[in-house]
Amino acid sequence: MTETTTPTGLQPPSQRLVVAVDGPSGSGKSSVSRAIARRLGAAYLDTGAMYRAVAWHCRHQGVLDDPDAVVAAVQDMDLVLSVDPDHERVVVGTDDITEAIREPGISAVVSVVATNRAVRELLVARQRAEIDAHRKIVAEGRDITTVVAPDADARILLTASAEARTARRAAQLGGAVEAKDLAEQVSGRDAKDSTVVDFMTPSDGVGLVDSTELDVEATIEAMLAEITRQQSNRTTKQTTNPEGDRA
Numbered sequence: 583m584t585e586t587t588t589p590t591g592l593q594p595p596s597q598r599l600v601v602a603v604d605g606p607s608g609s610g611k612s613s614v615s616r617a618i619a620r621r622l623g624a625a626y627l628d629t630g631a632m633y634r635a636v637a638w639h640c641r642h643q644g645v646l647d648d649p650d651a652v653v654a655a656v657q658d659m660d661l662v663l664s665v666d667p668d669h670e671r672v673v674v675g676t677d678d679i680t681e682a683i684r685e686p687g688i689s690a691v692v693s694v695v696a697t698n699r700a701v702r703e704l705l706v707a708r709q710r711a712e713i714d715a716h717r718k719i720v721a722e723g724r725d726i727t728t729v730v731a732p733d734a735d736a737r738i739l740l741t742a743s744a745e746a747r748t749a750r751r752a753a754q755l756g757g758a759v760e761a762k763d764l765a766e767q768v769s770g771r772d773a774k775d776s777t778v779v780d781f782m783t784p785s786d787g788v789g790l791v792d793s794t795e796l797d798v799e800a801t802i803e804a805m806l807a808e809i810t811r812q813q814s815n816r817t818t819k820q821t822t823n824p825e826g827d828r829a
């Protein structure tokens with residue numbers, strides 16, 4: 583069956599839309615994906631917040647140094663994560679950790695859990711369930727375009743130069759962080775996280791948006807244009823080859 587489309591090639595509002603966004607630290611994934619979700623009337627899944635919540639929980643339980651205990655802690659973890667793009671909220675058990683997961687102490691240790699492959703498997707399963715539960719959703723992280731939702735309707739790698747990303751992080755933190763700590767928070771963390779997933783180069787079929795020379799609004803516009811382009815391509819393929827690759 584062929585899907586119906588609007589004159590612009592965008593799917594009508596009643597149809598399912600999954601947008602997957604990956605990219606390195608400071609590329610703008612969270613701020614831009616949240617804004618896109620608002621404009622599309624979609625849910626917003628911040629998968630980095632899940633890894634941060636796991637890091638907070640394991641540190642709270644004093645098990646960060648024990649990989650097996652980390653996995654057990656994730657299995658038992660009672661995590662509630664808001665997917666409302668207008669309302670950020672992360673709760674573990676009875677603890678509201680929305681603010682706590684953004685602290686430098688968590689940024690410094692989050693790679694310990696993010697590079698644990700068993701933890702990744704558990705979180706990927708939760709992320710897929712969350713995506714399946716929503717008709718429209720923008721999900722962002724490091725492995726959404728490749729592992730979590732490789733069949734997403736639109737898949738984008740959002741990049742920016744290391745210099746631009748470091749400058750953005752410095753501005754975000756209000757200049758209160760030393761240069762070496764900033765470099766560790768941006769490039770150092772990416773280097774550790776890159777050992778388990780590739781989020782520096784787009785895989786096949788993933789669109790690339792480079793925000794180095796763009797401000798936030800221009801990046802949002804470039805992302806929306808790329809989403810429209812990929813949706814149009816998919817619609818054209820479905821119209822010209824409705825049976826897909828089936829012989």
Ligand SMILES: Nc1ncnc2c1ncn2[C@@H]1O[C@H](COP(=O)(O)OP(=O)(O)OP(=O)(O)O)[C@@H](O)[C@H]1O
Nearest residue numbers: 607608609610611612613750754793796797798801
């Ligand atoms: N195109 C842009 N131009 C200028 N500043 C930007 C741009 N995109 C994002 N920013 C700013 O850069 C900072 C980092 O952005 P954001 O937190 O969205 O990045 P991120 O990729 O989600 O990082 P991380 O993965 O480390 O959480 C924020 O202060 C944001 O407002």
Ligand SMILES: Nc1ccn([C@H]2C[C@H](O)[C@@H](COP(=O)(O)O)O2)c(=O)n1
Nearest residue numbers: 629630631633692696723724725775
């Ligand atoms: N899909 C994901 C999302 C995040 N991570 C890791 C990478 C970061 O070190 C950490 C926190 O992410 P951030 O909030 O900075 O985007 O979680 C990952 O490995 N896979």
